Amino acid sequence: MTVAPVPVPEVIPATPPPALAIRGVRASYGRIEVLHGVDLTVPAGSVFALLGPNGAGKSTLLSVISGQMRPTAGEVVIGDKPVGKLSTEKLARTGLCSIPEGRGIFPNLTVRENLRIWTYRGGLSVKAVEEQTYATFPRLAGRRGQLAGTMSGGEQQMLAISRALVTDPKVLLLDELSMGLAPLIVSELYELVETLAAQGKTVLLVEQFVTTALLVATGAAIMVHGKIQQQGTPSDMATAAHSVYLSS
Amino acid sequence: MTSFLQYTIFGIILGAGFAIAATGLVVTYTTAGVFNFAHGAVGMIAAFSYWELVANHHVPAVLALVIILLVGAPIAGALVERVLMRRLHGATAERPIMVTLGLLVILTGVATIVWSPKSQYQLNPIVSGSFRLVSINLQYQQVLTIGIAVALVIGLRFLFSSTRTGVGLRAVVDDPALLAMSGASPDAMSQYGWILGFVMAALAGVLLALTQEQTGISIVAMTLLVVNGYAAAIVGRLKNISVTFIAAIVIGLLEDYIIYYALPHLSQSLNSDITLALPMVFLFIALVMLPSVRLRAVGRLSTVRVPRMPSGKESVLGGAAFLVLAVIASVVLSSVVVRGTNLLNLGGEVMALGIVGLSLVLLTGYSGQVSLCQFSFMGIGAFLMGKVAGGGSLLGLLAAALVCAVLGALVALPTLRLRALYFALATFAFADAVDQGFFQDSRVFGGGINVGRIILPGLSFGGDRSEFLLLSVFFVLVALLVLTIRRSLFGRRLVAMSDSPAAYATVGLNLAATKVAVFAIAAAMAGVAGGLYATVNGTVGSADFGFFSGIIFVLFVTVWSIRTVSGAFLAAVTYVVLTTFWSTGLGLVAGAGIILIGRAASGILGIDRLSTLLPLPWVRRGSAAGGSGTLAGIGTTSIGGEARVAG
Ligand SMILES: Nc1ncnc2c1ncn2[C@@H]1O[C@H](COP(=O)(O)OP(=O)(O)OP(=O)(O)O)[C@@H](O)[C@H]1O
Ligand SMILES: [Mg+2]
Numbered sequence: 086m087t088v089a090p091v092p093v094p095e096v097i098p099a100t101p102p103p104a105l106a107i108r109g110v111r112a113s114y115g116r117i118e119v120l121h122g123v124d125l126t127v128p129a130g131s132v133f134a135l136l137g138p139n140g141a142g143k144s145t146l147l148s149v150i151s152g153q154m155r156p157t158a159g160e161v162v163i164g165d166k167p168v169g170k171l172s173t174e175k176l177a178r179t180g181l182c183s184i185p186e187g188r189g190i191f192p193n194l195t196v197r198e199n200l201r202i203w204t205y206r207g208g209l210s211v212k213a214v215e216e217q218t219y220a221t222f223p224r225l226a227g228r229r230g231q232l233a234g235t236m237s238g239g240e241q242q243m244l245a246i247s248r249a250l251v252t253d254p255k256v257l258l259l260d261e262l263s264m265g266l267a268p269l270i271v272s273e274l275y276e277l278v279e280t281l282a283a284q285g286k287t288v289l290l291v292e293q294f295v296t297t298a299l300l301v302a303t304g305a306a307i308m309v310h311g312k313i314q315q316q317g318t319p320s321d322m323a324t325a326a327h328s329v330y331l332s333s
Numbered sequence: 334m335t336s337f338l339q340y341t342i343f344g345i346i347l348g349a350g351f352a353i354a355a356t357g358l359v360v361t362y363t364t365a366g367v368f369n370f371a372h373g374a375v376g377m378i379a380a381f382s383y384w385e386l387v388a389n390h391h392v393p394a395v396l397a398l399v400i401i402l403l404v405g406a407p408i409a410g411a412l413v414e415r416v417l418m419r420r421l422h423g424a425t426a427e428r429p430i431m432v433t434l435g436l437l438v439i440l441t442g443v444a445t446i447v448w449s450p451k452s453q454y455q456l457n458p459i460v461s462g463s464f465r466l467v468s469i470n471l472q473y474q475q476v477l478t479i480g481i482a483v484a485l486v487i488g489l490r491f492l493f494s495s496t497r498t499g500v501g502l503r504a505v506v507d508d509p510a511l512l513a514m515s516g517a518s519p520d521a522m523s524q525y526g527w528i529l530g531f532v533m534a535a536l537a538g539v540l541l542a543l544t545q546e547q548t549g550i551s552i553v554a555m556t557l558l559v560v561n562g563y564a565a566a567i568v569g570r571l572k573n574i575s576v577t578f579i580a581a582i583v584i585g586l587l588e589d590y591i592i593y594y595a596l597p598h599l600s601q602s603l604n605s606d607i608t609l610a611l612p613m614v615f616l617f618i619a620l621v622m623l624p625s626v627r628l629r630a631v632g633r634l635s636t637v638r639v640p641r642m643p644s645g646k647e648s649v650l651g652g653a654a655f656l657v658l659a660v661i662a663s664v665v666l667s668s669v670v671v672r673g674t675n676l677l678n679l680g681g682e683v684m685a686l687g688i689v690g691l692s693l694v695l696l697t698g699y700s701g702q703v704s705l706c707q708f709s710f711m712g713i714g715a716f717l718m719g720k721v722a723g724g725g726s727l728l729g730l731l732a733a734a735l736v737c738a739v740l741g742a743l744v745a746l747p748t749l750r751l752r753a754l755y756f757a758l759a760t761f762a763f764a765d766a767v768d769q770g771f772f773q774d775s776r777v778f779g780g781g782i783n784v785g786r787i788i789l790p791g792l793s794f795g796g797d798r799s800e801f802l803l804l805s806v807f808f809v810l811v812a813l814l815v816l817t818i819r820r821s822l823f824g825r826r827l828v829a830m831s832d833s834p835a836a837y838a839t840v841g842l843n844l845a846a847t848k849v850a851v852f853a854i855a856a857a858m859a860g861v862a863g864g865l866y867a868t869v870n871g872t873v874g875s876a877d878f879g880f881f882s883g884i885i886f887v888l889f890v891t892v893w894s895i896r897t898v899s900g901a902f903l904a905a906v907t908y909v910v911l912t913t914f915w916s917t918g919l920g921l922v923a924g925a926g927i928i929l930i931g932r933a934a935s936g937i938l939g940i941d942r943l944s945t946l947l948p949l950p951w952v953r954r955g956s957a958a959g960g961s962g963t964l965a966g967i968g969t970t971s972i973g974g975e976a977r978v979a980g
Contacts, residue, residue, distance in 0.1 A: 153510055171515035183514045185907030191504045191511065205497070236541045248515065 109159035182254035189245025192234025348585020349482035357533025364526025373559035375707030376538025410531030424932030439924030511796025684804035685866035690901025701831025707884030741856025894936035
């Protein structure tokens with residue numbers, strides 16, 4: 086048996102290529118800049134947690150990635166394609182699923198009508214979407230005719246994340262999935278996140294609460310004042326986050 | 334009995350036409366979030382286009398309908414969304430109201446040029462022939478109208494509840510950003526909404542025109558006929574298509590019964606064409622009956638850069654400087670005569686209208702309430718000036734102020750709990766009802782009433798120069814009053830109220846009392862302005878205070894700047910010059926102006942970047958706000974740097 090030759094880096098890289106790369110991104114609201122050059126790479130198939138105190142610019146970064154805000158400098162690359170000036174809807178159609186903070190559903194539409202909107206991407210029939218969603222979240226099945234806005238916070242979040250379930254995105258952005266929810270529901274939702282990641286989807290999740298996020302994460306970073314301050318393993322970041330939160 | 338049945342059928346047919354108009358409004362509102370004030374005018378244009386094609390150029394009726402409904406209306410709707418409305422994302426709430434009003438005056442202006450009101454416009458039914466049902470005679474055309482309305486309502490209900498596009502159309506107003514994240518284009522959705530709305534307005538226009546067989550169609554009557562749909566749409570709360578449909582049928586019946594049963598008895602006491610006022614009366618009633626809206630603490634991204642407020646001293650110095658200029662102007666103007674027009678008297682008209690403009694600065698500019706009925710108060714003021722104490726008396730001016738203040742409070746009281754759009758609609762209805770029902774009554778202004786110049790003890794204003802200077806003094810005094818109000822605690826409350834009614838109410842301030850007070854003050858100002866206006870030429874008529882003129886004037890003030898005294902003054906200059914020298918272009922210039930201004934909240938005087946002026950597709954819609962329309966729904970954010978809630 087011969088010893089294998091030294092691997093050529095181009096063929097077998099040490100880490101898989103990033104599914105999402107953010108390079109030197111700056112963004113502002115009016116004249117106020119809130120992202121001051123953010124660099125971040127999220128490896129394909131990983132669950133990456135972005136942590137940081139209130140107002141750090143986490144949600145703003147997600148808006149930039151999903152095409153809702155244009156960066157004033159820098160670029161966002163998904164897969165190997167720079168996002169450039171693609172509109173939010175085009176990005177969504179190319180496989181980016183972004184579930185915004187606290188409002189991932191249409192409150193004045195029924196559950197079933199929300200699911201019908203999910204069919205814009207994915208080419209499924211509303212029937213198939215319903216089946217798949219109700220199989221994962223049986224609680225929603227009984228509420229298909231109810232206005233989504235009248236459901237409990239947990240049910241609303243299940244409906245919101247069902248979009249990621251049925252549209253088969255390549256990259257998934259989750260903003261404060263656990264906000265205001267009971268621990269039991271949070272762990273149920275994170276189980277689903279793990280399942281999605283196991284299917285090869287790349288997940289970037291933003292969380293305030295360090296503990297829940299870091300249980301499922303494979304990598305993490307801390308953002309403070311519009312910049313990535315530290316990046317590393319989830320457990321390192323857990324320790325680091327503690328001091329950041331206390332000092333800021 | 335037969336006649337009752339016949340009237341009932343007529344009423345239902347009329348109602349079917351209203352229903353199509355009304356559901357069209359609801360469609361635009363639910364999908365684009367905009368109440369289209371030009372809806373009636375779109376129907377009017379469609380009706381006249383139909384006449385043009387069928388009666389004038391002998392195009393077959395069906396082909397004409399295809400051209401209007403499947404080509405003309407969709408293209409117009411798509412263009413309006415793309416060029417006019419899309420730029421308004423993130424603008425203040427009054428702006429879509431102003432822009433659709435601009436479209437209204439442009440369309441009526443164009444129609445007046447193309448289809449001279451002097452000619453007769455008679456239409457033939459799409460399908461001719463009739464049949465007897467029981468004992469009444471029914472025309473196929475009438476059955477067709479009802480059939481189309483019913484089919485349309487059923488079709489729309491299906492579209493909105495059971496198709497993805499329909500659900501998407503409803504979703505887009507709720508949360509355009511989320512719709513985009515789900516892979517659908519919110520802009521395309523809004524565009525569908527406008528296209529659908531325009532097609533339905535056009536269809537309603539043509540079908541309603543066909544009910545006017547005997548009289549033929551006219552521009553104003555056609556525009557107002559479609560306005561009947563507004564009341565039905567309001568009853569349906571601008572979202573419920575079935576309720577809207579039923580309301581429209583009821584309104585059609587009511588209108589028909591009133592015309593056939595009540596009017597013959599009333600006609601001795603009424604000299605005006607009351608049928609033209611009916612739509613607005615219905616609209617007003619529908620608005621008053623609306624349940625109160627809960628104040629929602631939705632923030633708007635306030636990108637308004639509030640013009641700097643002059644201090645008390647600066648205001649007085651500015652006023653003095655203005656008067657010095659007025660004296661110089663009076664010398665210059667008295668020596669020039671242009672096309673036989675006395676420029677001094679035009680100057681006097683400018684000062685009087687400037688005061689109306691100031692009332693709008695107070696009402697809309699400071700407190701965010703859109704009023705479309707300032708010309709009604711002006712006309713009432715002029716009327717009182719002529720009738721009280723023999724004309725030209727200061728008593729007349731006093732009466733104008735008091736009566737208008739009371740009337741203003743009476744209009745504001747039942748409507749003040751409504752949100753901005755409904756309030757604007759209420760003033761729209763009031764303005765037209767006053768115009769059609771009162772000003773047009775031959776006993777009110779008749780061929781014009783003589784007012785005469787103001788008589789003060791020991792002073793004569795018989796000369797044009799002294800009259801002009803007197804009115805200049807009045808303008809300066811009212812301007813100082815408005816600025817003083819703005820600087821006072823009350824004024825800071827007005828601004829706070831306009832920023833966030835919800836927050837205002839939460840702090841425990843009395844929203845209702847503030848609204849009534851400011852509306853009454855503004856009405857009194859307009860009344861006084863009307864009284865003064867009447868003394869300039871010594872005689873006034875109903876044409877001076879027309880409904881459309883009032884809207885056009887509001888647009889001019891908005892274009893120049895509805896937040897400043899200079900804006901009010903320049904608007905008055907523009908209005909008077911155009912009415913005198915190019916009255917055909919009046920509406921066109923005002924409409925074009927408001928469209929060019931787009932979302933620049935402080936008008937021409939507030940513009941610091943010319944790019945915001947261009948309605949070009951490639952000027953990014955979010956450029957001025959930093960973000961885009963998707964930012965709606967965040968907490969109240971203010972970049973205005975203004976004093977907020979006081980006290
Ligand atoms: N629409 C906006 N207009 C102006 N400034 C904004 C807007 N949205 C956010 N900001 C500001 O940008 C900064 C970053 O906000 P962002 O929402 O991205 O923070 P975040 O990290 O998501 O905070 P949180 O954890 O509280 O959600 C904050 O200072 C915020 O005030
Ligand atoms: Mg956030």
